[in-house]
Amino acid sequence: MIDTNVYLSRWPFRRLRGDETPELVAMLRRAGVTQAWAGSFDALLHKDIAGVNARLVDECRRHGDGLLLPFGTVNVALPDWEEDLRRCHEVHKMAGIRLHPNYHGYGLDHPGLWKLLPAAAERGLLVQVALKMEDERTQHPLLRVPTLEAALLTKPEIPGLRMMVLNAFRAPTVPIAYDIAMIEGVAGLNRAGVERACFGSYAPFFILESAVGKLKESAVDLAVLDANARKLLSK
DSSP: OEEEEEEESOOTTSOOTTOSHHHHHHHHHHTTOSEEEEEEGGGGTOSOHHHHHHHHHHHHHHHSTTOEEEEEEOOTTSTTHHHHHHIIIIISOOSEEEEOHHHHTOOTTOHHHHHHHHHHHHTTOEEEEEOOSSOGGGSOTTOOOOOOOGGGGOOSOOTTOOEEEESOSSOOSSSOEEESTTSOHHHHHHHHOSTTEEOOOOBTTSOHHHHHHHHHHSSOOHHHHHHHHHHHHOO
16 A cells, blocks of 8 residues: 655644654554655745755655655745755655645745746656645644645646645545545545545544545545556656
8 A cells, every 4th residue: 555645753733643753654554554655744844945855865764664755845935946856856866746835835826836847847756735734723823824726736738747736625626636635534535536546644644544444444446546656656
């Protein structure tokens, strides 16, 4: 089972079960996960993106036990983001990057984003876009962050671009891959369809066992979700 949506390090506002990497890896292995695409919670608020990505790679290497695949962060609202993209590809040899536009203060119409996407495609990097990180009702009062709409990613096709959205509340109406972490309940998962779906637990923010249980109780074929993930990852 491929988990396309996990995070390392600490959620900024509270401790989570599994926010120590060895514990998270053990949880994933018990659940039957054989590969997990990992971003870093540090990417949300830290300005030193290069440092965030270097720590992520080191943590995956030291404690990932061959399970964790690091997905670096690029923040197009910061100067010299092109260097962070280059390092993700050339230095860290990452398979993809994970974007957090709402936490980084820009929308999906930001010109930097539409400069990044073809640059990532040219480098063969998969691009993940996190639409939200938590329910608006539970956000810290000093950090209100809006949910992004996947429909805003409909732009002229970029040759070679592989992209998916994370933490969508329902299957996007636009033809883009997505994970199932925030699709609520078995009924919602069955209605979503699987043509573009991938398994994603959003661990450790969400309870891993809940995502696995939702999958087992649904009519969704795990083999199809895994095949979708592998297709996204292949260049």
